[in-house]
Amino acid sequence: MVEKTPLLDFFTYAFLIIGIFIVGFPIIYSLIAATLPLEDVSRVPMPFIPGDQFLVNMKEAWTRGDLGTQIFNSFVMASGITVGKIAISMIGAFSIVYFDYRFRAAAFASVFCTLMLPVEVRIMPTYEVAANLLGPLQPVWDFLHMDGLISWFAGHDMEVILNWSLLDSYTGLILPLVASATCTFLFRQFFLTVPEELCEAAKMDGASPMMFFRKVLFPLSKTNIAALVVIEFVYGYNQYLWPLLVTTNPKMTTAVIGLQNLIPQADDLPEWNIALGAAVLVMLPPILVVLFMQRWFVKGLIEKEK
Amino acid sequence: MIKRSFFKSSYLPYLLIFPQVIITLTFFYWPALQGLIQSFHLSDPFGIESRFVWFYNYIELFTDPLYLKSILITVVFSMSVASVSLGLGLFLATMANRALKAKPLVRTMLIWPYAVAPAISGIMWLFLLHPSYGIIALGIKRWLGIDWNPVLNGTDAMAMITMAAAWKQISYNFVFFVAGLQAIPKSLIEAAAIDGASPFRRFWTITFPLLSPTFFFLSVMNIIYSFFETFGVIHTVTQGGPGGSTNILVYKVYQDGFVGLNLGSSSAQSVVLMALIIFITFLQFRFVEKKVQYTG
Numbered sequence: 001m002v003e004k005t006p007l008l009d010f011f012t013y014a015f016l017i018i019g020i021f022i023v024g025f026p027i028i029y030s031l032i033a034a035t036l037p038l039e040d041v042s043r044v045p046m047p048f049i050p051g052d053q054f055l056v057n058m059k060e061a062w063t064r065g066d067l068g069t070q071i072f073n074s075f076v077m078a079s080g081i082t083v084g085k086i087a088i089s090m091i092g093a094f095s096i097v098y099f100d101y102r103f104r105a106a107a108f109a110s111v112f113c114t115l116m117l118p119v120e121v122r123i124m125p126t127y128e129v130a131a132n133l134l135g136p137l138q139p140v141w142d143f144l145h146m147d148g149l150i151s152w153f154a155g156h157d158m159e160v161i162l163n164w165s166l167l168d169s170y171t172g173l174i175l176p177l178v179a180s181a182t183c184t185f186l187f188r189q190f191f192l193t194v195p196e197e198l199c200e201a202a203k204m205d206g207a208s209p210m211m212f213f214r215k216v217l218f219p220l221s222k223t224n225i226a227a228l229v230v231i232e233f234v235y236g237y238n239q240y241l242w243p244l245l246v247t248t249n250p251k252m253t254t255a256v257i258g259l260q261n262l263i264p265q266a267d268d269l270p271e272w273n274i275a276l277g278a279a280v281l282v283m284l285p286p287i288l289v290v291l292f293m294q295r296w297f298v299k300g301l302i303e304k305e306k
Numbered sequence: 307m308i309k310r311s312f313f314k315s316s317y318l319p320y321l322l323i324f325p326q327v328i329i330t331l332t333f334f335y336w337p338a339l340q341g342l343i344q345s346f347h348l349s350d351p352f353g354i355e356s357r358f359v360w361f362y363n364y365i366e367l368f369t370d371p372l373y374l375k376s377i378l379i380t381v382v383f384s385m386s387v388a389s390v391s392l393g394l395g396l397f398l399a400t401m402a403n404r405a406l407k408a409k410p411l412v413r414t415m416l417i418w419p420y421a422v423a424p425a426i427s428g429i430m431w432l433f434l435l436h437p438s439y440g441i442i443a444l445g446i447k448r449w450l451g452i453d454w455n456p457v458l459n460g461t462d463a464m465a466m467i468t469m470a471a472a473w474k475q476i477s478y479n480f481v482f483f484v485a486g487l488q489a490i491p492k493s494l495i496e497a498a499a500i501d502g503a504s505p506f507r508r509f510w511t512i513t514f515p516l517l518s519p520t521f522f523f524l525s526v527m528n529i530i531y532s533f534f535e536t537f538g539v540i541h542t543v544t545q546g547g548p549g550g551s552t553n554i555l556v557y558k559v560y561q562d563g564f565v566g567l568n569l570g571s572s573s574a575q576s577v578v579l580m581a582l583i584i585f586i587t588f589l590q591f592r593f594v595e596k597k598v599q600y601t602g
Contacts, residue, residue: 012404012405015398016398016401019416020415023473023476026431027419033433042439044438045444046441088329091322091323099315099318110327114334116580117335117583120535120579121534121576121580122580123559124569124576126337129337175333178329179333212313240425241537241538259429260542266457270439275429279426282426283426290418290420291414291418294414294417298417302481302482302485
C-alpha cells in the first residue's frame with residue numbers, strides 16, 4: 001500500500017472476514033444441516049453444532065434422489081458440452097482465420113449472431129426441433145412429392161413421416177448447446193495473435209493445413225483450452241432450462257434438476273437435512289473444478305467474456 | 307480479418323466450419339424463425355390448426371395486465387440483483403485489493419460460489435429464508451418485527467429470489483473487479499497519495515472512474531444474467547408465485563408455452579425477449595468499441 005493506515009487496514013481485514021463469512025454462509029449452513037437428524041433440523045433455530053448423521057443422510061439422499069444416475073448424467077452432459085464446444089469452435093475459428101473462401105465473413109457473422117439467441121428466448125421452437133430433428137426436412141420432402149415416388153417404387157400408397165427425436169437422450173442434452181459464439185470468438189482472437197511466420201514456415205516445409213493445425217496451433221492453444229475446459233464444464237453441469245425441457249424420464253435427467261423433487265413441500269416431513277445433503281453433494285464437482293483449477297478459471301472467465 | 311499467409315483449399319474450410327454452421331442453423335436460426343412465424347399465428351393447444359392473425363398476439367400481450375406486471379417484476383428483479391451483486395462484488399474486490407496478506411486465500415474463498423448452480427443457490431436460500439425453519443427468517447421476524455412469509459407474500463418472495471440470484475453473482479463480479487483493479491496503474495494512486503488524497507478520495511476520484519468500463523460491462527452482464535439465467539432459481543423456489551409475484555418474463559414464456567400451451571402468445575413473448583437481447587448486445591458493442599479498453 002501507499003501509506004500506513006492501520007485503522008483502515010484493520011477494517012479491511014474485518015470486512016473481508018465478514019464478507020467471506022456471508023458469501024460462504026449458505027453453504028456452511030447447508031453442510032451443517034446435512035449432518036443433523038430430522039428432529040434437530042426441524043428445530044427453530046437449528047443448532048449450529050454438526051451432528052453425526054452425515055453419512056446416514058447422504059445415503060438416504062443418494063438412494064431417494066437416484067443421485068448416482070443423475071450425477072453421472074450431469075457428468076456426461078458437462079463433458080460432452082465441454083469437448084464438443086471446444087472442438088467445434090476451434091476448427092471453426094481455424095477455418096475463419098486461416099482460409100480465404102467466399103462465405104468466410106457470412107459464416108463468421110452467422111456464428112457470431114447466435115450471441116443474441118440464448119435458449120431462453122426460443123424455448124418452444126427449439127424443443128420442437130429436438131422432438132423431431134427431421135421436422136424441418138418434412139416440407140422439403142412433401143414439396144418434392146417424394147411420397148409419390150416411393151409409392152410408385154413400392155407399388156402401393158405410402159406416406160413417409162420423417163421423425164428423429166432427441167428427447168431423453170444424451171445427444172439431445174448435448175448437441176443443441178455445443179455451438180458457441182464466445183468460444184469461436186476467443187479462438188479467433190487468439191489465432192490472430194499467432195505470428196505469421198509460423199504459418200509461412202510450415203507452408204515452406206510443405207505442411208498440410210491439418211498438419212499445421214495439429215503440430216503448431218493446437219499446442220499453442222493449450223492454455224486457452226485449459227481455461228475453457230473449466231468454464232464450460234461448470235456451464236454444462238449447471239444447465240437448467242434445457243435439460244428440464246428435453247428430459248422427462250427421471251433416469252435421463254441431470255442432478256441439478258432432480259434436486260427439486262427432494263425439497264420438502266408444505267405437507268411433507270421437513271426433511272431439509274436430506275434435501276440439503278443432496279444439494280451439497282450435487283454442487284461439489286463444479287466447486288472442486290473451480291477451486292483446483294482456479295488460475296485457469298479466472299483466465300477463462302475474463303478472456304471469454306470480454 | 308484474415309492472416310497474411312493463409313492456406314488454399316477448395317473443400318477443407320467448408321468442412322471445418324460445417325459442424326458449427328449446421329448446429330447454429332438447426333438449433334438457433336431455424337427455431338428463431340419458427341418462433342417469429344408462430345408469433346403471427348393463432349393455433350389451438352394441440353397444434354392442429356393455425357391461422358395467420360398479423361399482430362394479434364402482440365396486441366393481446368401488451369394489453370394483458372399480467373404481462374405488463376411481469377415486465378415490471380422483471381425490471382425490479384434485475385435492478386435489485388444487479389445492484390446487490392455489483393455493490394457487494396465491488397466492495398469485496400476493493401477490500402481484497404487492499405489486503406496485503408493472504409491475498410490468494412481471500413480470493414479463493416470469494417470465488418467458489420460461482421460454481422454453484424442458480425437452482426441450488428435457490429434451494430439453500432429457500433431453507434435460510436423458510437418461514438418456519440429458516441434462520442435468517444427467524445432473525446427478520448424477531449429483530450425487524452416483519453411478518454416474513456415468502457410462501458404467501460409476494461414482496462418477501464421477490465426478496466428471497468433476489469438474494470438467491472444475487473449471492474451467486476457476487477463471485478462473478480468479484481473476479482472482474484479484481485482484474486479491473488489490477489489493471490489500474492499504481493503510479494496514479496501513488497501520485498494522488500503524494501498530493502495528499504485520502505484513500506477514500508483516491509477511490510472515488512481515480513479508481514472508480516477508471517473502473518467504469520468494467521462497471522458498465524458487468525451491469526450489462528448482470529442484467530442479462532437476471533433476465534435469462536435465473537430461470538432455475540424461479541423454477542425451484544417459487545414457480546412464479548405466490549400469485550404471479552415472481553413471474554419474470556423468461557419464466558412466463560415457459561409457463562405460457564410449455565405448461566399453458568398457448569403457442570402464439572409464448573412465441574410473441576419470445577420475440578419480445580429476442581428484440582430486447584439484440585438491443586442490449588448492440589448497446590454493449592457500441593459502447594465497447596468507443597470507450598472500453600481492457601488490458602489484461
